[in-house]
Amino acid sequence: DAGITQSPRHKVTETGTPVTLRCHQTENHRYMYWYRQDPGHGLRLIHYSYGVKDTDKGEVSDGYSVSRSKTEDFLLTLESATSSQTSVYFCAIREPDSYEQYFGPGTRLTVT
Amino acid sequence: GNSVTQMEGPVTLSEEAFLTINCTYTATGYPSLFWYVQYPGEGLQLLLKATKADDKGSNKGFEATYRKETTSFHLEKGSVQVSDSAVYFCALSDQRSFKTIFGAGTRLFVKA
Numbered sequence: 077d078a079g080i081t082q083s084p085r086h087k088v089t090e091t092g093t094p095v096t097l098r099c100h101q102t103e104n105h106r107y108m109y110w111y112r113q114d115p116g117h118g119l120r121l122i123h124y125s126y127g128v129k130d131t132d133k134g135e136v137s138d139g140y141s142v143s144r145s146k147t148e149d150f151l152l153t154l155e156s157a158t159s160s161q162t163s164v165y166f167c168a169i170r171e172p173d174s175y176e177q178y179f180g181p182g183t184r185l186t187v188t
Numbered sequence: 189g190n191s192v193t194q195m196e197g198p199v200t201l202s203e204e205a206f207l208t209i210n211c212t213y214t215a216t217g218y219p220s221l222f223w224y225v226q227y228p229g230e231g232l233q234l235l236l237k238a239t240k241a242d243d244k245g246s247n248k249g250f251e252a253t254y255r256k257e258t259t260s261f262h263l264e265k266g267s268v269q270v271s272d273s274a275v276y277f278c279a280l281s282d283q284r285s286f287k288t289i290f291g292a293g294t295r296l297f298v299k300a
Contacts, residue, residue, distance in 0.1 A: 107286060117292075118277070118290060118291070118292040118293050119232075119277070119290045119293075121287060124286055124287065126286050132286075134287075166231050166232070168231075168232075170281075170286075170288065174220070174237070174239075175220050175222075175281035175282070175283075175288065176222065176234050176237065177222075177224075177232070177234070177279075177281075177288050178234070179231030179232045179233070180231055181230060181231050182229075182230070182231050
């Protein structure tokens, strides 16, 4: 168990509102990731972090920002939510030596 | 760049049938290869891995062998159970990138 929690687990919000999703880990892992999962698209990387204040974009970063001010927390923000951002969002960490990834339970976000 | 291709699903089998899910990859260098499983409503879990050519990863009756000559990592199980119904993802990762490359996923249905 990599000790990864995500909050909230479910959220419904309106178009145009800001939303922040939180990923928390208890194992001091350096590498953290945000993915979205949609039918027909598999997993797509949004942003990732390789250390405190060190982040980079993934393949679908438009409309999303991230912050990592401490090792254990990685925040994903939708500045102005759109219906196309309705999805299930997964946070993950990666073991530095084995490259194994461990995933959180996911956040189901619905933008109406 | 690196990529992973896995067979499209869904795959529907009867209980106790033999399972093969094909996975091929493109990579420079010597990546580690993984199979992840996702049960309904959950995040992905590591199922098995192999770190070098001819390695066989195994777990819970599932096996996959790292074949460098055919750039493949096919998942097999001799006798599936209803509880194996899930989505299976092939993936690769290496030391030169912070990212893990996932296949599109293959949904497996096992009927009693």
